[in-house]
Amino acid sequence: MSETASTARAPVALLPSLAPLLHEWLPRRRWFAGKGRPVTGFALVSATELLPLDTAGPGLLHLLVRVQQPGPGGPTTPPTPTTPPGDCYQLLLGVCDTLPPRLAPARIGRATQGPLAGRTVYEALHDPRLAALLLERLRSPGAIGPLTFHRTEPIPDGLAPRVLDAEQSNTSLVYGDAYILKIFRRVHPGANPDLELPLALARAGCARVPAPVAWFESGPGHPDGATLGVLQPFLRGSQDGWQLALDALAAGRDFTDEARALGRATAEVHTALADALPTVTLARPQARHLAVAMGRRLDAAAQAVPALLPYVPGLRGAFEAVAVLAEEGSTWRAQRVHGDLHLGQALRTPRGDWAVIDFEGEPTKPLAERRRPQPAVRDVAGILRSFDYAAHSHHPWHAEWAERCRAAYCTGYAEASGTDPRAEEVLLRAYETDKAVYEVVYEARHRPDWLRVPMAAVHRLAAPQDGAGAGPHSPGRARSRRPRLAPDTLT
Known part of the structure; x- marks a missing residue:
C-alpha cells in the first residue's frame, strides 16, 4: 500500500471504531494524566498506518489523540490560543482479526463499528513483531505521513524488543540489551528536553549522558511539531x-x-x-x-x-x-x-x-x-x-x-x-x-x-x-x- 493510501483512513473514519474502546482503556493507563475526571470526547490529531491494516497479519497504527475532559474545577473550558482543547497522547495500536493468547494482556477491545468493526485492537508495543517494526522505521530515516524518523549512526537489525514495566509517565522498550527507546505518551508541541539536552551534551563531548542514536517526531499533524520517541544506548548492567x-x-x-x-x-x-x-x-x-x-x-x-x-x-x-x-x-x-x-x-x-x-x-x-x-x-x-x-x-x-x-x-x-x-x-x-x-x-x-x-x-x-x-x-x-x-x- 502506498504511503498516501496508508494514511487515507485517518482521522475521521477511524474515530467511530476507536472512541468506545479508548474511552474505557485510556483512563486506566498509568501514564494517563487526567485521572479522576470524565472523558467527554476524543479528537484524532493524526493517524498513520506504519503497517497496513488490510493485510493478513496484524496492522500497526500510530495515533496522536487529543482527549477532551472537564477542567479540575468544572466543565470543559472552550479552547483558546493559550488553553489547548485537552491533552494529546501518543498511542501505538495493533489491529488484527484474532489476537494470539500470548497477547491477551495487551487487548484493548473488539471494534463494533466503523472501518475496524469486527477486528481486535491491542497495545502494539507488547507485540514483538510490531515493536521490532518500530525499530526498523528508526533504522531507515525519512518521513511516513506526518511522522519523521532520524538517526545519527547505523543501528543493527534483529534486536529482540521487550517492554520495561517500571515507568509511569512514558513507556520504554529495550532492544537486545543494546538500545532503549522511550515513547513519550503525553505529547507537547516543541522539542522535548529529553532529546534536546542529550544532543547538546553529546555535541559538547559530555560522556555522562547516553547520546541519542535515533528519534522520531511529528510534523504537519501537530501545530509546532513534537518529539515522540528517543533511542539511546542501553546501559546494560547499570x-x-x-x-x-x-x-x-x-x-x-x-x-x-x-x-x-x-x-x-x-x-x-x-x-x-x-x-x-x-x-x-x-x-x-x-x-x-x-x-x-x-x-x-x-x-x-x-x-x-x-x-x-x-x-x-x-x-x-x-x-x-x-x-x-x-x-x-x-x-x-x-x-x-x-x-x-x-x-x-x-x-x-x-x-x-x-x-x-x-x-x-x-x-x-x-x-x-x-x-x-x-x-x-x-x-x-x-x-x-x-x-x-x-x-x-x-x-x-x-x-x-x-x-x-x-x-x-x-x-x-x-x-x-x-x-x-x-x-x-x-x-x-x-x-x-x-x-x-x-x-x-x-x-x-x-x-x-x-x-x-x-x-x-x-x-x-x-x-x-x-x-x-x-x-x-x-x-x-x-x-x-x-x-x-x-x-x-x-x-
Whole structure:
C-alpha cells in the first residue's frame, strides 16, 4: 500500500471504531494524566498506518489523540490560543482479526463499528513483531505521513524488543540489551528536553549522558511539531542510585564515596550544559517572580493538604528570602538543567561511573517551563531531597547517613565545578522547600504512608533560620537581612 493510501483512513473514519474502546482503556493507563475526571470526547490529531491494516497479519497504527475532559474545577473550558482543547497522547495500536493468547494482556477491545468493526485492537508495543517494526522505521530515516524518523549512526537489525514495566509517565522498550527507546505518551508541541539536552551534551563531548542514536517526531499533524520517541544506548548492567542507596543503608554501609562521585558527575553535566546552551542572569524581577511562583504553589498545596497550614509562614519565608537578596543586589546565573533530578535518574555503570538519564523534566509541567533556564541548585536540591527519602526508608530513620551523603555530594560538586552549592544557601533552601512542598501533595494523593517523609523536611525547613548557630564563616553573617540556612538542610 502506498504511503498516501496508508494514511487515507485517518482521522475521521477511524474515530467511530476507536472512541468506545479508548474511552474505557485510556483512563486506566498509568501514564494517563487526567485521572479522576470524565472523558467527554476524543479528537484524532493524526493517524498513520506504519503497517497496513488490510493485510493478513496484524496492522500497526500510530495515533496522536487529543482527549477532551472537564477542567479540575468544572466543565470543559472552550479552547483558546493559550488553553489547548485537552491533552494529546501518543498511542501505538495493533489491529488484527484474532489476537494470539500470548497477547491477551495487551487487548484493548473488539471494534463494533466503523472501518475496524469486527477486528481486535491491542497495545502494539507488547507485540514483538510490531515493536521490532518500530525499530526498523528508526533504522531507515525519512518521513511516513506526518511522522519523521532520524538517526545519527547505523543501528543493527534483529534486536529482540521487550517492554520495561517500571515507568509511569512514558513507556520504554529495550532492544537486545543494546538500545532503549522511550515513547513519550503525553505529547507537547516543541522539542522535548529529553532529546534536546542529550544532543547538546553529546555535541559538547559530555560522556555522562547516553547520546541519542535515533528519534522520531511529528510534523504537519501537530501545530509546532513534537518529539515522540528517543533511542539511546542501553546501559546494560547499570544500577540506579536509589537502589544502591537503599542497599547501602540495609547493609549498614557508608555511601559518601558514591555521593561525592555523583556530585562531580552532576557538576560536569551542568558545566557542559552551560557551555553548550545560552545562560541568563536572574536579577530582581526574575527573583521576585520565582518567589511569587513558589508561594502560589505553597498556597495551593496547603489547600490540598491542610497539614501544611501551620508551616506556611515559615516556608514562605524561605521564598521571600530570595527576593530580599535580589533587592539587595544579588544575582544568579540560570542555565538549562535536568529539572527532575533524583537518585533514580542516576545510573552507576559496571565500570563504576555515574551516568545521568531522563532529561524530560517534571512531565506534569508545561514544556515551555521545563525548557526555561534555571539556577543549577534546583537539581542539587532534588538530590538532597532524594538522600533524605532514602534515609527515611530505613528503620530506624538514619538521619546522620543522609547528612553525610548531602555533605559529600556538595563537596564533589564543588570539586568539579569550582562552586560549592552550599554558598548559595538561601536559593538552595528555597528550592529544597519548594520540592518538599511538591512531595507533600504527591504523597498525600498517592502514598499516604510516605507523607511523614516530606512533612519531616517541612518541619525542619519552616523553622526560624536567623540567629542561633551561625558560625563565623557562615554566609548568613554577611548581611543582617539574609536568613541563615540551618546546617542540616545542607549536610
